[in-house]
Amino acid sequence: MSRYTPWPSSLMLACLLLIGGSCTTEPEVHYGLQPLELASSTADKDRVKTIDQWISILHADLFGTALGSAELFDIKQAFQSVGDQEVARESLVASFMQNPDVQLPALESMLTNPDNFVEEAYVRFLVRYPTQAERTWMRNYIQNTPTVTPELVYSSFALSTEYLHY
Amino acid sequence: MKRRTFLKKSGLAAAGSAAFPTLLPSGRLFAASGRRSSEHVVMVAFAGGVRLQESYLRRYVDDSQGEPYAGNIMYNMLSGEAPIAKIVYGTGVGGINPIPAILPQSIESIGTTFAEVSALSAGHFGGMNSLVQGAVPGGQGLKQRPLQPTIFEYLRRHGGYKATDTWFVGNGIGGSLPLLNHSEHPNYGAEYAGNFFAPLVTFTGAGESAFVDAQVYHPENELEPLRRMKTFLDQQFAADGSGGFGGGLNNTDEEKEQIKAFMKLMYQKVDNGTVNIPPVTDNRDTGTVGFACEVLSEFKPAFTMVNLGGVDACHSNFSSYLSALHRADHAVGHLWDHIQSIPGMAGNTTLILTPECGRNLQPNNILDENDWRAYDHSDENSMRIFTMMAGPTVPQGLTVGGEDNPVGMVTDTMMTVCDLLGVMPEVQNAGYVHPGTDSLFNRI
Numbered sequence: 106m107s108r109y110t111p112w113p114s115s116l117m118l119a120c121l122l123l124i125g126g127s128c129t130t131e132p133e134v135h136y137g138l139q140p141l142e143l144a145s146s147t148a149d150k151d152r153v154k155t156i157d158q159w160i161s162i163l164h165a166d167l168f169g170t171a172l173g174s175a176e177l178f179d180i181k182q183a184f185q186s187v188g189d190q191e192v193a194r195e196s197l198v199a200s201f202m203q204n205p206d207v208q209l210p211a212l213e214s215m216l217t218n219p220d221n222f223v224e225e226a227y228v229r230f231l232v233r234y235p236t237q238a239e240r241t242w243m244r245n246y247i248q249n250t251p252t253v254t255p256e257l258v259y260s261s262f263a264l265s266t267e268y269l270h271y
Numbered sequence: 272m273k274r275r276t277f278l279k280k281s282g283l284a285a286a287g288s289a290a291f292p293t294l295l296p297s298g299r300l301f302a303a304s305g306r307r308s309s310e311h312v313v314m315v316a317f318a319g320g321v322r323l324q325e326s327y328l329r330r331y332v333d334d335s336q337g338e339p340y341a342g343n344i345m346y347n348m349l350s351g352e353a354p355i356a357k358i359v360y361g362t363g364v365g366g367i368n369p370i371p372a373i374l375p376q377s378i379e380s381i382g383t384t385f386a387e388v389s390a391l392s393a394g395h396f397g398g399m400n401s402l403v404q405g406a407v408p409g410g411q412g413l414k415q416r417p418l419q420p421t422i423f424e425y426l427r428r429h430g431g432y433k434a435t436d437t438w439f440v441g442n443g444i445g446g447s448l449p450l451l452n453h454s455e456h457p458n459y460g461a462e463y464a465g466n467f468f469a470p471l472v473t474f475t476g477a478g479e480s481a482f483v484d485a486q487v488y489h490p491e492n493e494l495e496p497l498r499r500m501k502t503f504l505d506q507q508f509a510a511d512g513s514g515g516f517g518g519g520l521n522n523t524d525e526e527k528e529q530i531k532a533f534m535k536l537m538y539q540k541v542d543n544g545t546v547n548i549p550p551v552t553d554n555r556d557t558g559t560v561g562f563a564c565e566v567l568s569e570f571k572p573a574f575t576m577v578n579l580g581g582v583d584a585c586h587s588n589f590s591s592y593l594s595a596l597h598r599a600d601h602a603v604g605h606l607w608d609h610i611q612s613i614p615g616m617a618g619n620t621t622l623i624l625t626p627e628c629g630r631n632l633q634p635n636n637i638l639d640e641n642d643w644r645a646y647d648h649s650d651e652n653s654m655r656i657f658t659m660m661a662g663p664t665v666p667q668g669l670t671v672g673g674e675d676n677p678v679g680m681v682t683d684t685m686m687t688v689c690d691l692l693g694v695m696p697e698v699q700n701a702g703y704v705h706p707g708t709d710s711l712f713n714r715i
Contacts (some may be wrong), residue, residue: 149276150508185444188452188467190436191519192530199485199531239507246500252492254501262502267508 150270156181159271163198163263166229169206187262198263202256209255219244230262232271273315303430307693308664311616312574313567314422315624316402318599319580320395320555321629321647325423325596327657327672329387331359334587335634336643344369344597347604348624350377357642359590360597362551366590370551371599373487373604378622382661385711387677390628393653395446395583398627398681403439403451403686405704410509414447417454419703422685423465424453426574427521429697434522435529436573437465438562441581444469445581454519456703464520465576466530470562470686472553474537474546487531498524504545532533535570536563549605554595556581560602564609571615573692577606585630607661621691623711625684628704629653658684658711664691671715682708 154162159178172180177202180197187193200205215222223243227235235243247253262268299356307324324334326345331354333341341355353369359367391407400408404420411418418426423437441448453464473476488494523528540546548561556579563577579599583594585707603624611617632652634644658679672678682705689695690710698704 110341164379179477180445180470180481182476183478186467186469186476186478187438187451188449188464189522189527189530192522192527193482195480195527196485196534199484199488201630202485203486236507236568240316242503243500248502250496253496254493257488257497260498261497261504263502264497264501265508267504270508 148269152271154269154271156184159269160169160184160197163201163268166263167201167259168204169208194264198260200262209259212254214256215258217245219247222258225248226258226262230259230265231267286349303694304696304699305690305693305697307430309618309619309621309662309691311572311610312662313610313620313622314402314574314576314620314684315603315606316399316578317624317626317627318596319583319629320630320653321582321596321626321656322583322585322646323387323654323655323657323674324533325593326626327384332643334511335646342595344602345371346377347374347607348378349600349695350379357641360591360593362553366594370601373550373601373608376665378603378624378659378661379616379668379670381667382659382665383671383711383715385658385671385679385714386673387671387675388402388625388656388679388681388683390626390654390656390681391705392681393628393649395580395627399446399448399451399578401624401681401705402627404454404685405682405708407687407705414450416450418456419462420456420701421451422433422455422467422574422576422688423697424459424463425689425694425701426692427463427465429694430458430573430692432573432692433526434464434466435526435570436521438566438570438572438575439576439578440559440566440575441467441469442471442559444472446580448578461519462521463558465574466520466522468562469536469565470565470601473534473559474541475558479538479541482534485531485535487528487535489643490528494528496541506676515700521642523644530568533565536569538567540565547609547664549602551598552600554581554598556595556599557602557605560606564606566615567610568613571613574688585646586635587637587645588639589634590610590639590641592646619663621660621665623658623660623684623687625658625681626656627681629655656681660687660711661690666715669715670702671711676688679711679714680705680708683711683714687711 131142161172184190184193195251210222219241223235223240227233297310306428324330329341329343329349329351331340331342331344332338338357340354340357341537343351344353345359346353356424358369359366361367390398396413397408397657400417404417404419406419408417440450452467453461457709472548490496543666547563547564549557552558552561560577567575579602581597584595607622628648630646630648630653631650634646637645686695686704687707687710689698690712695710
């Protein structure tokens with residue numbers, strides 16, 4: 106005699122009807138990003154980026170695109186071949202700046218609306234708004250230094266110690 | 272006797288300069304207490320595991336493959352006739368054309384050779400660390416910086432040498448080489464590190480793609496504003512002072528700009544084919560030495576370490592090992608020849624070279640195209656190496672010790688550099704080197 110007793114076919118049919126009858130319409134789900142309040146200070150940045158993070162984020166901030174894994178690997182190798190990592194960082198930033206795809210604001214835009222330019226730079230690189238003191242210093246420096254360009258401002262942000270942290 | 276005479280002469284010269292304290296680039300008020308007897312020292316880590324039999328003992332295939340052909344295939348470094356048959360180490364098909372000598376006299380004939388020296392490790396990692404630390408890397412992981420101070424840190428901390436006075440030119444970025452330019456030691460560290468390039472990566476490989484377009488900014492119009500803004504940003508940031516994933520080496524702003532300008536120049540020279548490479552450059556060692564020559568010309572460092580490693584092909588191909596050994600010698604000949612052409616370095620540079628380890632007495636089972644067996648490095652024979660040095664204060668034509676009569680240790684090479692550059696008393700007092708380590712001048 107079998108250990109298992111087969112279900113009566115009428116019972117199986119009832120179950121199928123019950124399951125089928127319980128189906129409801131899939132609710133419409135939307136995914137998106139909630140606006141995030143940017144921090145106004147540097148207090149929370151107490152962790153140091155890894156070399157991978159710094160290079161990848163730099164590329165995203167300057168080009169608006171993600172860096173491929175092969176390119177990241179090559180750049181890391183390049184960094185390992187130079188003893189002074191500050192020199193390596195400065196060289197990479199200066200090299201990126203010569204790339205025609207780098208997304209830099211126009212010089213006119215910086216000069217005509219320095220407040221907006223400064224705020225965008227802080228948000229882009231440091232993920233926060235500038236304090237009033239920072240905003241004032243940067244605006245004054247840009248307005249009073251004729252040789253300052255968006256490239257130099259962005260380079261200073263990319264090479265800043267704060268940009269090494271998150 | 273020779274040592275005493277040397278000390279007497281150099282002591283007189285040092286007496287005058289020691290009377291007046293000088294503010295050194297590092298901020299130290301007084302110079303190191305040792306007597307500096309050489310303006311420049313170039314140390315070669317030669318060249319990736321070298322059997323004493325094929326190198327100093329000049330036995331070619333007579334003591335390895337059962338073929339009765341001895342001879343010297345390192346005739347820039349060693350004196351003696353080349354093998355008369357079974358030539359595989361040169362250029363051309365089968366390596367039948369030996370590379371002509373560069374130097375009119377061998378390093379052996381113009382310097383001092385320690386015919387057999389004791390290594391402290393049979394491996395590359397231990398050997399390289401012995402050369403840079405003067406100690407064995409006990410407890411040090413493979414991907415970890417040295418635990419004890421390195422020669423670069425000793426020189427910079429105790430000798431007041433600036434960052435671009437000390438260079439490490441590596442033949443690659445494997446084997447933790449890039450980590451050897453400074454230790455994790457709390458009293459030393461990155462602040463006293465040596466500069467480092469792995470030039471075949473920096474200038475011809477991945478580094479070229481990453482850095483070649485870097486613009487060298489105008490010092491006043493561009494660099495000054497950039498630095499000013501960076502300084503302002505840094506002042507606003509309450510950082511922990513770590514400097515991020517990789518800090519600087521305490522190069523001054525001027526030194527950093529010089530390094531970047533040098534990098535730019537190297538990319539141009541690579542494009543133009545004008546890097547000062549040896550006449551035959553067909554492997555990594557010869558290429559590395561070409562860029563080392565460029566570093567010497569540009570920075571005229573007090574201390575430069577050059578690492579070669581091509582002979583490690585011996586793990587699987589004995590003919591390639593012989594070829595690489597011949598090229599390592601060719602590279603050293605070119606290096607020494609080039610040093611003599613650099614104003615400021617010619618005539619006052621000391622060259623010292625030591626293999627980081629030897630190779631086994633018995634072969635493994637891998638046969639190459641000539642049916643010759645390959646050699647690994649793990650036994651007692653791997654602890655047999657040699658050291659050569661030449662320079663203005665080095666006795667000429669002198670051989671110390673001999674086969675089975677070892678004199679000195681691998682760590683002596685580092686202490687000898689300290690001796691030549693005037694920081695030996697401080698290094699000895701620091702107490703981090705392997706017991707018994709001494710300057711080779713004291714072993715003559």
